Amino acid sequence: MVNTKDSSFWTNHLLRRAGFGTTPDELKHYVQLGYNKALNELLNPKQIDNSQLETNIQKQNFDYTNLDELKRWWIYRMAFTKCPLEEKMTLFWHGHFATSDRKVKNPYAMYGQNQLFRKYAFGRFDDLLMAISKDPAMIIWLDNQQNRQSSPNENYAREIMELFTLGIGNYTEKDVKEAARAFTGWTTLPDGFFLRSNQHDYGYKTFLGVTGNLNGTDIIKILASQRVTGHFLANKLVKFFVADDPDSGMVNRIAQVYIDSNHSIKAMLHALFSDPVFLSEKAYHAKIKSPAELVIGSVKLLQVKTLDHNLPKIMASMGQDLFAPPNVKGWDGGKAWIATDTMMERFNFASLITSNKFNRLEQYTSASDLMYKQGLRNARQVVNYFAELLVDGDMPQSTYTTLTNYMSSNSTGTKTTKIMDNQTLDAKLRGVVHLIMTLPTYQLC
Amino acid sequence: MLKILPCIFGLLILITSTFCSAYGQDATAPNIFSEPQSENENIPVFSDNKKRAAKKRLNDTLGSNIDKIPNWQQVKMIPSLSGQQKRQLNVLYKQSREELKPLLDELKAMKTQNSQGITPGQNIDFRNKAIDIREQIVSSRQKLWSNVSNILTDKQIKELDQMKQGTLTPATFNDQSPTAANMMKKRRRFIQ
Structure with missing residues (x-):
């Protein structure tokens, strides 16, 4: 700790960022653990018994082939999980690898992608990048099923560099073309990922200075091993969890952890939440809540047990439509969450949650x-x-x-x-x- | 002073008892926004849960599976569906849509008529006609499902059920590395 505030103060701060806020009981639990143990618990969801959530979800009868139901399912998870950072990272990856059902038009594939984010949330970035590159929803979203040797489609190759790893300005047009060739034939069939070998370009390629018979797997390894990828990821993580205007020193420190830890996301997060900048007055109450944070946080703080079935629509009207980010860049976040219309929706939500509509007063x-x-x-x-x-x-x-x-x-x-x-x-x-x-x-x- | 003391105590007891009764005694209640014990075993629910339960009850009462028969959008998502199966199923669903269209149109017209108000004398006939159409729809959809399940394998029907329950392992989507062996295995299956 770098300042005079006590541990419970910073534990509360941690849970607002690494989760969606807490119920009073949850806060008590984490405060009793102390900051460092609380952080370790958040970073190790597999060590937590979350079976009650799964049992409760079973009882909700969600239909995962229906988009509205899928949104409710995720909101339910975010609100009642015992592993809040796992859900927060799932939300982070959903924004990072932004994929929308408006184009994919397959809620079950979106469900599969969402579970993929949860599965790889804290692992090595290489593994996540590999899994998402073979994810059916992503393949459809960025048109890689149209990427053939005879007519390469550069969408995925461009976005994997611009939005997922290096960031703009760190690659050339030639690199895009060569990466596109490496991903030719990577497509999806009804039973999942499939490499159409007759459409794959087996020729020599030169990508970011590496020459050989490169395929998509090689491109992913090369991209994940770049120092600039660590920096790009660190910048996004700091922006998402700490401040809309990231501290460059902090970004550099987290980027170094990426390299030192062999691309471990968990190590980056541990460093981020232990960084003096995160535990400073500068970071305290310094980020505008996303609609997910606002809605889920309110549900938790006020211990609402009957969720309005329109919550997905309410969040969408505040600017965050789950499974339907606005474009390939995902949600801008920060000040972009606040506009005259979305602010009004936030106030309406406050009215709703405190009114009889949200919880039948007579039974309370x-x-x-x-x-x-x-x-x-x-x-x-x-x-x-x-x-x-x-x-x-x-x-x-x-x-x-x-x-x-x-x-x-x-x-x-x-x-x-x-x-x-x-x-x-x-x-x-x-x-x-x-x-x-x-x-x-x-x-x- | 001694004479006043009992009065003060009496007053204090009166205030305390009024205060406690007004403020209740339930020490288990966390706050005003909490749901009471009883419904849904006190687990969090969405507000349309009752509506869903009512829908289920209605279906159970009618003895039909009208809303449980998977539609084309759901069936075509079965991961292990082959191209040939997909084509056959598409034809079946298309035929069913065409067959059901006049019945659904009639039901829609009746709903409109109902919303505009019908005379009490017409009530029984109206309801019987609606039940009759509904039964025809149910029977047609059951026939469709019988044909669909003849094309699907047991494994695929199970997969469909798992998809609806969300229990189908998403690993089938993304954990297949494009190794040469895997690729050839896939390729053989694709050719078949």
């Missing part, structure tokens, strides 16, 4: 139960409790005062010292939660 624990359980005895304590829960207490004094005044006034707006009836109290609590959720700080993680 009463407001007074909450007050009793949490030991909240006055308006100020109520505001403090929700400010702490929702924005980590990061709220200006003036906002505290305004919310306290709101909480301590009756339905006509007159300040009161009387104990409120349960109905008014409930409306006030929902009001306070709604107001905090529309604060600028709540849009940050």
